[in-house]
Amino acid sequence: MLSKSTMEIVKSTASILEVHGKAITTVFYRNLFEAHPELLNIFNHANQAKGRQQTALANTVYAAAVHIENLEAILPVVKQIAHKHRSLGIKAEHYPTVGEFLLKAIKEVLGDAATDEIIQAWGEAYGVIADAFIQTEEAMYKEAEAQEGGWRYFKEFEVAKKVLENEKIVSFYLKPADGKKLPVYKPGQYITVQIEIPGEKYLHNRQYSLSQAPGEDAYRISVKREDEGHPNGVVSVYLHEQLKEGDTLQVSAPAGDFQLEMTSTAPVAFISGGVGITPLMSMFETLATTDANRKTAFIHCARSENYHAFGQEIDAVLAKMPNAKYFKLNSDEPNGIINREFIQQNVAEGSNVYVCGPVNFMEAVINDLYALGFTESQVHFEFFGPAMQLELKA
Structure with missing residues (x-):
């Protein structure tokens, strides 16, 4: 448990991290990889090059600071990131190294503003946050190993x-x-x-x-x-x-918290853009064998007709689901965009909606869903890359 004074210091510095978080995490990764280049065998180089990993870490650190008195509030984010860490083979022994270089980066960016008292408070807070990740990830490793044919790493x-x-x-x-x-x-x-x-x-x-x-x-x-x-x-x-x-x-071993809700009887809608169709295919095919009569809408947008995939498989699933409809849109054609009006006309009220695709695509679709009255508990989404914040207006 953190002391009250430690939590107050961390909360009081949250605004600083909101402003300087990206600069801190950029310095952090630069120094970390210079000292430990072997970690480049774990991290996604593309996400580093695009700045997505730096942004994701900055968002996570800021969220932890804001909710330091009630870290359970960020438990969904912790679990989402822990799934990614478990999938990448992150180990408990990596966390002290990360903590060391994160504190050094805070000091390097903030200079004299990062007093010894602030650095000590953040060191204590990091220990608590790291422990939450370590315990969550270890439970996931054990679960993956316990399955028939399962394995670790x-x-x-x-x-x-x-x-x-x-x-x-x-x-x-x-x-x-x-x-x-x-x-x-x-x-x-x-x-x-x-x-x-x-x-x-x-x-x-x-x-x-x-x-x-x-x-x-x-x-x-x-x-x-x-x-x-x-x-x-x-x-x-x-x-x-x-x-x-x-x-x-x-x-x-398979990981991830973007999963089809198997116990609900509500209508289902799948909305995908481009290669974002891939996890939704798994869900769609599963419904055909577990709940074939469920009212289902599958809406997919690709750049053009040549960029659509899984046509025969989708037709085979539709043949098994009498209450399912498939909508194939091409963004290079007039009226080929998934907009609010299209969603309102083709997604049943009260549906559980699963969205996957490019970030800008998902922001537009999810914000349209919220504007139409769908709730956060009804809208589920996944994007490719590190956990990061979308510009959503729930």
Whole structure:
């Protein structure tokens, strides 16, 4: 437990962190990787290059400062980040190193304003926050291991099949190299693939949604090929052009809190943009086997007709669900955008809505849902990248 004086100091410095948080976390990552370059085998280089990891950490530190007297208020964020950490193989021994460099970064950016008293208070607060993450992640590791066929950290998988879905997306069917049974996952979850690319100094980790319903003998991920020079391009180009059937890579156990609510009887709506369709495919296929009569709307927007994927699979699911409708939109055509009017006309009142796609797409869709009266408990979303704040107006 933190002392009252410590909590007061942390709360009083929250406004400073709100202003200087991004500068602090930028310095933090720079110094951390200079001293411990081996950690670049864990962190996503693309998120670092785009500044997303720095922003995510700044948001988390600020939220912790604001709620230091009641950290349970940020428990949903802690769990979301813990899922990502567990998927990446973050260990308890990493936290003291992170704490050391975070405090040094606060001191470097704030200078004399970061008094010894402030640094000491933040050191104590970090210890409590880190402990919450360590305990939460350890429970997740144990849960992943306890499943039949489960494991901790990473395990070798073989590419059993590689399928072209459209001119930008390729699906990879991954099976355990040891031939053991696959643990069941929750519809909407993701795995991390850890890749050693020839000529690259460090390992690359990418989290990809599982794009089919659980229960199959392989995990399927569906990867969009990014252009050369794009921060994500080095991995997606390698997967598309060099990874072959029979090759192996390291895979983490499924993780993530973006999951289909299995007990609700309310109508369901899936709204996706681009490759954001992948976790929703897993949910959609699952509904067809668990609750085929559920009233369901699946709305998907792609850049053009050539960028749509999973057409035959969607048709097969629709054939099993008499109360389901699929809407295919192309953003390069007139009226091809998912706007508030379209949502109002095609998403049933009281639906549980699942949204996934580019950040700007999700901000627009989710804000439209809130404006139409949908509540935070009804709107569920996932985006690709570190946990970060969307500009939402609930």
